[in-house]
Amino acid sequence: MQIATWNVNSIRTRLDQVKDWLLAHPQVELLAVQETKVTDADFPTQPLQALGYHVYSWGQKSYNGVAFISKRELTAVKRGFTSILPCPPHWDEQKRVIAGFLDDILIVNLYCPNGSAIGSDKYTYKLQWFQVLREYLQELQKEQERIILCGDFNVALTDLDIHDPTGRESKIMASDAERSVLQSILDLGFVDILRQFHPEPGQYTWWDYRSGAFRRNWGWRIDYHFVSLPLVPRVQDVWIDPAPRRLPQPSDHTPVILCC
DNA sequence: ATGGCAGCTGGAAGCTGA
Numbered sequence: 001m002q003i004a005t006w007n008v009n010s011i012r013t014r015l016d017q018v019k020d021w022l023l024a025h026p027q028v029e030l031l032a033v034q035e036t037k038v039t040d041a042d043f044p045t046q047p048l049q050a051l052g053y054h055v056y057s058w059g060q061k062s063y064n065g066v067a068f069i070s071k072r073e074l075t076a077v078k079r080g081f082t083s084i085l086p087c088p089p090h091w092d093e094q095k096r097v098i099a100g101f102l103d104d105i106l107i108v109n110l111y112c113p114n115g116s117a118i119g120s121d122k123y124t125y126k127l128q129w130f131q132v133l134r135e136y137l138q139e140l141q142k143e144q145e146r147i148i149l150c151g152d153f154n155v156a157l158t159d160l161d162i163h164d165p166t167g168r169e170s171k172i173m174a175s176d177a178e179r180s181v182l183q184s185i186l187d188l189g190f191v192d193i194l195r196q197f198h199p200e201p202g203q204y205t206w207w208d209y210r211s212g213a214f215r216r217n218w219g220w221r222i223d224y225h226f227v228s229l230p231l232v233p234r235v236q237d238v239w240i241d242p243a244p245r246r247l248p249q250p251s252d253h254t255p256v257i258l259c260c
Numbered sequence: 261a262t263g264g265c266a267g268c269t270g271g272a273a274g275c276t277g278a
Binding site for chain 2: 010013035061062114115116122154172173206208209210211212220249252
């Protein structure tokens with residue numbers, strides 16, 4: 001089965017593209033979307049149900065928001081950190097986390113903070129948010145060993161994941177502190193699985209809207225599937241589909257698909 | 261160094277994203 005992740009940058013603006021992509025990829029059992037930018041009440045659930053999908057959303061007005069679009073019902077869907085982890089409730093004011101079971105696999109769909117600029121309050125929030133995520137995952141690991149993390153992590157793990165890493169230390173998404181905290185997530189026992197299949201450069205999932213970045217292939221890889229160690233042998237392939245990024249009025253991200 | 265592009269809100273221009 002295929003499990004995909006895609007930061008759609010507004011589900012309402014991108015609804016037709018999402019529907020077309022799902023129809024063109026019937027093998028995709030579950031699509032995890034991020035940056036839906038809409039409350040659950042206003043999520044376009046009905047048009048997706050009409051295509052035969054189940055929808056599980058966790059959103060807010062204007063910003064953030066995550067959702068699962070699934071061919072089959074998910075079980076034990078949990079929204080936010082506090083559904084799992086006893087942490088201060090303000091960590092769930094921004095809707096960035098939803099998790100649920102597909103068969104015996106726990107899928108965790110994440111929209112990690114951007115960070116704005118190094119040294120900013122948002123950057124501090126980003127680093128702290130990853131620490132909370134780490135505690136949340138440790139809590140999940142007490143009950144479950146088959147876990148797939150997917151989504152927009154807003155961090156490029158290595159220089160291979162950036163078209164031009166020059167000066168990356170002074171920019172968000174590739175600073176040492178961001179890489180370090182994301183590596184600490186992987187060190188819990190997860191594998192950046194795309195690299196098992198594509199160790200070569202040029203594997204990008206996001207291109208800036210500005211400066212003709214996509215045309216010039218000035219990309220970054222910031223969207224991932226992180227697979228827990230016991231699941232690694234079950235993964236058959238992982239790849240990036242650049243096609244939606246070529247469409248008129250695209251998201252600035254493009255889907256990543258895992259087949260297991 | 262800065263802006264560039266896009267979406268959302270509210271009904272203009274500012275915030276946020278990455």
